Every structure is written in structure tokens, then in C-alpha cells.
Amino acid sequence: MSLTRLFRLISIALLMLFLALAVSLVWIEWNIYRSSTNTIPALKRFRLGLIAMEQVSIERGPSNAFMGARDDERALLYRRLQAARSASDAALADLRTALEKDPAQHNSSILKKIGRVQQAMGPARAAVDRIGRQPQERRSHPEIVSAVKGMVDVIPMLVRITGELVDTVDLADPDLRDGLSGVRAAASLREYAGQVGSCFTAALITHRRLNPDEVIEIGRLYGRIELLRSLLGARLASYSSQPQFVQGLANLDRQYFDDGFQFIDHLLQVGLKSGDYGITPAELAARYVPRMKAIFDLRDIILDDLMARAEHRNLQARNLLALVIGLTIVACLFFQLLMYMIRKRVVSPLVAATDLVVGLADGKLGLEIPAARHDDEIGGMMRALRVLKERILERNSLAREREALISQLQTSSNTDFLTGLLNRRAFFSDGEQQMRAAQRYRRNLSVVLFDIDHFKRINDSYGHLSGDAVLRGVAQIAAQLLRKVDVLARYGGEEFIVLLPEADIGKAETVAQKLRAALEAKEFDLDGGQRISISASFGVAALGAGHSLEQLIKLADTALYLAKERGRNRVEVSI
Secondary structure, eight states: OOHHHHHHHHHHHHHHHHHHHHHHHHHHHHHHHHHHHHHHHHHHHHHHHHHHHHHHHHHHHHHHHHHTOOGGGHHHHHHHHHHHHHHHHHHHHHHHHHHHTSGGGTTOHHHHHHHHHHHHHHHHHHHHHHHHHSOGGGOOHHHHHHHHHHHHTTHHHHHHHHHHHHHHHHHHOGGGHHHHHHHHHHHHHHHHHHHHHHTTHHHHHHTOOOOHHHHHHHHHHHHHHHHHHHHHHHHTGGGTTOHHHHHHHHHIIIIIIIIIHHHHHHHHHHHHHTOOOOOOHHHHHHHHGGGGHHHHHHHHHHHHHHHHHHHHHHHHHHHHHHHHHHHHHHHHHHHHHHHHHHIIIIIHHHHHHHHHHHHHHTTOTTOOOOOOSSSSHHHHHHHHHHHHHHHHHHHHHHHHHHHHHHHHHHHHHHBOTTTOSBOHHHHHHHHHHHHHHHHHHTOOEEEEEEEETTHHHHHHHHOHHHHHHHHHHHHHHHHHHSOTTSEEEEEETTEEEEEEETOOHHHHHHHHHHHHHHHHHOEEEOTTSOEEEOOEEEEEEEOOTTOOHHHHHHHHHHHHHHHHHTTSSSEEEOO
8 A cells, every 4th residue: 555545544534533523513513503493483383372372262251241242332342352353363373374484384283273273263253143143131041151162162272282382392492391381381271260251151141140060160160270370380490589480470379369360259159149240241351351461471471581591592502503613614624734734744755756647647637747856867757747748638639629529510410500490300309308208207298380381482482592581580489489498490391390398288379379479470571671471370289198209299280281271370279
């Protein structure tokens, strides 16, 4: 093994080892950065999912109020209901838009679930409208309960949507898991708090005491609300040192559990005893819903903290990735400089002459052959190498000239000398390739065959030079109107043929009509200042099952013959 090769192998081995370590480190940091980058949009989509769920939940308040509306307040409450519905629809649309912007979510089940939510809301809203428009005395307790249940039943689908959205955040950054659990607990607390209020809707409207099923449901929701309050404190213990979180939790206890919850408990006692509530569903929503704002505030505190942490981690990961990449580049450059110095100071003086010979033998004619410094054997070898290099360059120059001549001859053999278009042989060569591709991938393919009408008269009346000028003009017009992928050729005499990839029979007929109209509108200048107009007849055929190129052209030729029979200057389509 030569010294040069040994040195190169050692250099490559060391470089590969170093690069493997560097790439591994960069890859690790890149994955951390990519994960942190995905966390922020995932959190934003999760927030939109929560907003959508909460808007649908909030819509129940105006819905319940409208179902219990008196005749004099029905119009006002319906306007409020419409505004709430618009907010729900907008929130769902915002969520769908955000998901559609993410390529990874295009085929996700979340989009389908959103569609099912929007579908389910239609009948639920219709039931609310039907009850709200009835006279007060005709609003039955079972119908109201069913309508309320219809709006509540939409929520589990939205819960599953937010569950999938939170899974994407958790996958991107597992360290945010406790905070995400807290956010979901706050969202569930808001939902159950809203459902508790909805449980009184039918009783308030019909002025009846709560039935056993309603009491059981309220008790079940009470238990879940108390459990979620405990879960919030346990899951978010890491936030206990943050003043805004402590304040938010205190506001939740004061505004909802000490005020709103007590109000609901008062209604429960009335519902168990007399059923004389003294308020309408609209007044219930006005007094009870604002107490739940503290739940939103606490949720937003946690979400804002999660977003800030995600942005901070993303910034740290980006800076660390940039630092690792920078250090890797510097280390690579230093390694290359070290190898270069060793080669220049140790190896190169020993192998310089051998490298020149090997380089010329390998065809590296760009190598600079140094001038001989002394009139000795090395100098004689350098002069001989210079002469050898010149001979090789001359031989390569002759080879390039020969290749250029062969290429020119090939181009000439494929080109019609008069029009500059492909000739018939070249058309068939290209056409067979297009035919095989169209049949293999089941793509459309069409042929347009056209012929200049009464071309013999032009030659007889104005001379063959004028006829040639017309042929060149027709070729130029056709080439300007066609696409780059279309294959245009002179088929013979005054006949031209066009192969249209990705074109069905309708598109091909449209192309033929454009060509026919363009040729009919064109006036051709002849020698002597004369100007003539021409027309052309067209036959169009599309590729069918089992067709060969010859059969496709024959179909177009038959259609062309029919066009001439029917008076020329027209387009006929093969059936």
C-alpha cells in the first residue's frame, strides 16, 4: 500500500469517526429542537379545541334561556342565542382551519370528529328552536329534558377531540404533562359546572320540583366537581410557588365554590321542596355563568405558563443546536487544516512526482505541471509529462468535436428541414414512449391530425416557394399555441400531427378548434407583396383500450377524411 493511500485511509477513518460523533450529537439536538418547535403549534391547536368545547358549552345557557322565554322576551333571547351559535361555529371553524394548515393532520380523525360535532349540533339546535317557539303552556318537561340532553351529548365528542389534541402536545413534550392534566381538569370542571346549571332548565320552565332522575344527575355532577377541584390542587402542586396560580385558585374557590356553587345548592333545595324557584332560565344563566369565569381564568393561567415554557424550551433548544452546529463546523475545519498541514509538510514532498503521473493517467488534465527547476532526470520527466498532457488534450478535443458532429447529425435526422419540426420518424419515436407511459399509468392521450385545405392550389397558383412559406407559417402558429409537453410534427406534405399527453377527447377537440381558428384568421405574406388566407381540416382521436399508436393515428385520419368530406375547415372527432 502506497504512502499516499495509507495517509488518505487514516485521514478518512479519523474524519468519519469524528463526523459520526458530530452528526449524532447534532441529530440529538435537532430532534430536541424539532420536538420543541412542534410543541407550540400543538398547544395552540389544543387551546382552540378547548375554546371550541367551551363555546359549545356556553351556547347551552342562551339555549336554555330561549326555551324558557316569555312571549315578550322571545325575540331578544333568540338574538342572544344566534350570537352564541355564531361564536360556537366560529370556534369550530378556527379549530378546523388550524388543523388543515398542518400537513400531519390532513388525514387525522380529528377533522372527521369535528364534522360529526357540527352534524350533531343541527338536530340539537332544531329541538331548542322548536321548544322556544311554542307557547309556554305547551312546553313539556320531557321535551325540554331531551333538548338539553341533545346539547350536552355533543360535548363527549369534543372531549375526545381535545384528548387527541393534548396527546400531540404530550408526545412533543412529556414534561408538560402535569400542566396539561390541570388544563383538562379545569375544562372538565367548567363543563360539569355548566351541566349542573342545565339540569334545572326543565324544572324552571315547567315550574316543577326536581324529579328523582334530575336529583341523581345533580348529585353525580356534584361528586365530579368536588373530585376535579381536588385533582386540580394535586396535579398542579408544581405551580404552588407561582403567585398568579395561587391567586387564580383562590378566586376559583371564592367565586365559584363559595358563591356559584352555593347558589346552585340553594336551587337544589328549592327543587326538592317546593319547585318555586322564582327565576327563569335566562336569569339563572345571568347569575350563575359569570361565577364560572374564575375557571376560565385559572385555565388560561396554566395555558399561558405552558406556552411560555414551550417557547423558552424552543429558544434554548435552538441556541444549543446552533452552538453544536457551530462547534462541529469549527472542529471539522480545524481537522481539515491539521490534515492539510501534515500532508503538505510530510507526505507531499515524497509523492509529488508520482501524483502527477497518476493524475494524468486518471485523466486529471487540470493538474498544473510545475516547471523544471533543474536540468536533470526530474526536469526531463516534467517536460515529457507536459508534452503528454498536450497530446491528451488534443485527443480529447478531437473526441468532443466528433461527439458534437454525431449529435448534430442525429438532430438533423429527427428534424424536418423545411419547418424545423420533428419529422415523421422522430414523431413515432416520441409517440411510442408517450403511448407506453399513458397505457401504463392509465392517463389520457389524444392525437390531432390536420391537413391544409387545397394546398395544391397554393403551389399551382403561387409556386412551391410560396407553399413552403405557408408550411413554415403553419408550423410556427401551431407551435405557439401548443404546450411544451405536446409533440408537434410534420406528418408529410401539407399534413401535420399533434400528440397531446394528459388530454381527453374534449380537450383535444378544443385544441383543434383553436388551431383551426388561428389558421383561418392568419394571412400569409408571399413574395411579391401578395397575401393569402388558408384553412385546415382536423381529425381528433383519443387513446382507447388496446390501441396502438398506428391505430390511434388511423382513427384521427378517418376523422380528418370525414372533415374534408363535410366541407373542410372543420374539426371532426373519432367516435
